[in-house]
Amino acid sequence: MSTPEAGASGYARSGEGPAIPDTARQALILSRYQLRDYLRSRRFVLMVAIVVFIGAILSLVLAKYNGAGLSSSSDAFYGTLWGGGVYVVIVFAGIIFGGDAIAGEFQNKTGYFLMGLPVKRTSVYAGKFIAATAASVVCVLLYLGILLGNGFYYLGAGAALSGALFESFAIAMLYLLALMGAVFLFSSLFKNSLYAVLVVAILFLFGFSIIDELLQGLVHIEPWFIIDYARQVIGYPFLTTLPPHTSTGMFGITTYNPTYAEGLAIMGGYFLLTAFGGLALFEREEFT
Amino acid sequence: MSPSLEARGLTRRFGSFTALDNLNLNIQGSKCVGFLGPNGAGKTTTLKMFTDLIFPTSGEALINGHSVRADRKRALASCGDLIESPEIYPSLTPREALELVGAVRGMSAPDIRSRTDTVLHEVKMADWADSKVGRFSKGMKQRVNIAAALLSDPEVVMLDEPSTGLDPRGMAEVRSIIRELKRENRLIFMSSHILSEVIDVCDEVALVDHGKLLFYDTLANVNARLGKGATSVDLAFVRPVSDADVASRIVNLPGVTGVSRVDPQRLTAMVTGGPEAQSQVLEQLVASKLGLLSFQPSRSALEEVYMREISQGDS
Known part of the structure; x- marks a missing residue:
């Protein structure tokens, strides 16, 4: 019998076969198909139903109370309905599209289909990130469309489109990126989709809010490291005067409000740290 | 390449x-x-x-x-x-x-x-x-x-x-x-x-x-490695083979170490000596005019090596 030996290695298939696309191009290819999967999925139908439900309730309340006292100015209208509510849509979208994005690759074994291809994990991660963000943007745009429809009705065509709304939309997109980064970090941390979705939902629906309140109320420190704290700036474009950075209320409790720059920096920082942190975890995870 | x-x-x-x-x-x-x-x-x-x-x-x-x-x-x-x-x-x-x-x-x-x-x-x-x-x-x-x-x-x-x-x-x-x-x-x-x-x-x-x-x-x-041992060969005939024919014309063939009956027209023979020996047994069976229909070496060679190697690894 022959003895298997580690002899001379094989040789490269230089110049043969198609050129493998670069990492960025592969990420875009993967994101296109992943987005297609999202847009056809039940989770997308669920998310659209949530947005339509929220929009329908808002529209009914506005109709019942003839604008609910918000039709005096576009800032008041959008400041309340968009600035105060879009984060709910973003959080739900982040959980639904991003919660199991990475964990599901391990648990559902879809990762085995992709990871045997000549593709870097960076491309897979980035492709899924882009797709989850794009699917979320579609839902945010649907919510925006519902609000704009109401805006045209109650404010008139002249006031329905405001610069503040577009400014706020841009900030909301940064918040979405920050949230998606955090969601992908947790999704990379777990190989179980259920755990990933549960942790993300608990943290973003009320966990961070509770921590925020506790830090301000009990420990009296500015919670600049909590993403929830930064989300207030989504509503700032609609305010004539920004809230003071610190204010002392009843019982001497100090309340903190992020400055514009601080809020944007927190969101940007969250996005960079969590998105790349999640990527670093995904690069090291094994399909055992 | x-x-x-x-x-x-x-x-x-x-x-x-x-x-x-x-x-x-x-x-x-x-x-x-x-x-x-x-x-x-x-x-x-x-x-x-x-x-x-x-x-x-x-x-x-x-x-x-x-x-x-x-x-x-x-x-x-x-x-x-x-x-x-x-x-x-x-x-x-x-x-x-x-x-x-x-x-x-x-x-x-x-x-x-x-x-x-x-x-x-x-x-x-x-x-x-x-x-x-x-x-x-x-x-x-x-x-x-x-x-x-x-x-x-x-x-x-x-x-x-x-x-x-x-x-x-x-x-x-x-x-x-x-x-x-x-x-x-x-x-x-x-x-x-x-x-x-x-x-x-x-x-x-x-x-x-x-x-x-x-x-x-x-x-x-x-x-071939297994050839040092015995290979099981399934034999089928177009007509029943008598015990006398088995004893006189099959068991005595060079390389055949044993024969067992499956039914009147089918036998299992144990053949030693590897593929060469099997080829010679096949030629002699055809020459014996017993009506050989098929000669199918059992595909157990790998199985036997597998079991032997695995059990050696376990011991």
């Missing part, structure tokens, strides 16, 4: 458990190599390290000379693989899933279309090309996975128990596909614990157990 797979001191430990222990294996050329071993032997661990799904504790896996860890894109560029029955995004159709694979591999759109039609036809999924994968049975998904592995017409094909989850007809079809895959300039490396599957389609066999390579050789050599 010929395709190659090479493991250099490939080792993987999970805590105190060694799943693969210093595997050195160099496979070059166009052939089909069966990677055999019982459950937990280290087969899938090896294939996962060859596709960078898990990472070696030490050592290196190379495909066509490229290190999978250091240069996975080049290493996997000419490799199609099927590891652990992957799931495909359920909302995609087989055609879309293969488009995705082709696009990621850098294939042109016309190539993707043409190869998609070809491979879906090969795996008998052409009629479901535009149905959503989420509605498919496990066997249908496995066929699409095989199609995805073959899409780019790769030089190296790695298959991890490809007939897993398939019904007997599906298993036979997969074997048929693998046989058709064997062509010039293609190396097929297939893990399995189904010996008949390996015998059916493979040219060479590597046996692992407890994370160690026990042997790597051609099937012909495995059979």
Whole structure:
């Protein structure tokens, strides 16, 4: 019998076969198909139903109370309905599209289909990130469309489109990126989709809010490291005067409000740290 | 140029458990190599390290000379693989899933279309090309996975128990596909614990157990090695063979060490001496005018080597 030996290695298939696309191009290819999967999925139908439900309730309340006292100015209208509510849509979208994005690759074994291809994990991660963000943007745009429809009705065509709304939309997109980064970090941390979705939902629906309140109320420190704290700036474009950075209320409790720059920096920082942190975890995870 | 797979001191430990222990294996050329071993032997661990799904504790896996860890894109560029029955995004159709694979591999759109039609036809999924994968049975998904592995017409094909989850007809079809895959300039490396599957389609066999390579050789050599022992041969005749004929004209043939009766027209003979001796026994049986209908050496050679090597490893 022959003895298997580690002899001379094989040789490269230089110049043969198609050129493998670069990492960025592969990420875009993967994101296109992943987005297609999202847009056809039940989770997308669920998310659209949530947005339509929220929009329908808002529209009914506005109709019942003839604008609910918000039709005096576009800032008041959008400041309340968009600035105060879009984060709910973003959080739900982040959980639904991003919660199991990475964990599901391990648990559902879809990762085995992709990871045997000549593709870097960076491309897979980035492709899924882009797709989850794009699917979320579609839902945010649907919510925006519902609000704009109401805006045209109650404010008139002249006031329905405001610069503040577009400014706020841009900030909301940064918040979405920050949230998606955090969601992908947790999704990379777990190989179980259920755990990933549960942790993300608990943290973003009320966990961070509770921590925020506790830090301000009990420990009296500015919670600049909590993403929830930064989300207030989504509503700032609609305010004539920004809230003071610190204010002392009843019982001497100090309340903190992020400055514009601080809020944007927190969101940007969250996005960079969590998105790349999640990527670093995904690069090291094994399909055992 | 010929395709190659090479493991250099490939080792993987999970805590105190060694799943693969210093595997050195160099496979070059166009052939089909069966990677055999019982459950937990280290087969899938090896294939996962060859596709960078898990990472070696030490050592290196190379495909066509490229290190999978250091240069996975080049290493996997000419490799199609099927590891652990992957799931495909359920909302995609087989055609879309293969488009995705082709696009990621850098294939042109016309190539993707043409190869998609070809491979879906090969795996008998052409009629479901535009149905959503989420509605498919496990066997249908496995066929699409095989199609995805073959899409780019790769030089190296790695298959991890490809007939897993398939019904007997599906298993036979997969074997048929693998046989058709064997062509010039293609190396097929297939893990399995189904010996008949390996015998059916493979040219060479590597046996692992407890994370160690026990042997790597051609099937012909495995059979010859067993030739030192006895091979069981199934004999069928067109008419009943009497006990007297068995005693006088079969048992006494050179190389035959024993004969047992299955039914009046079928016997099992034990033949020593390997393929040469079997050939001589066959010639003499034909010459004896007993009405020999078939002479089928039992495909147990590999099975016997397998059992012997595995039990030696256990002791």
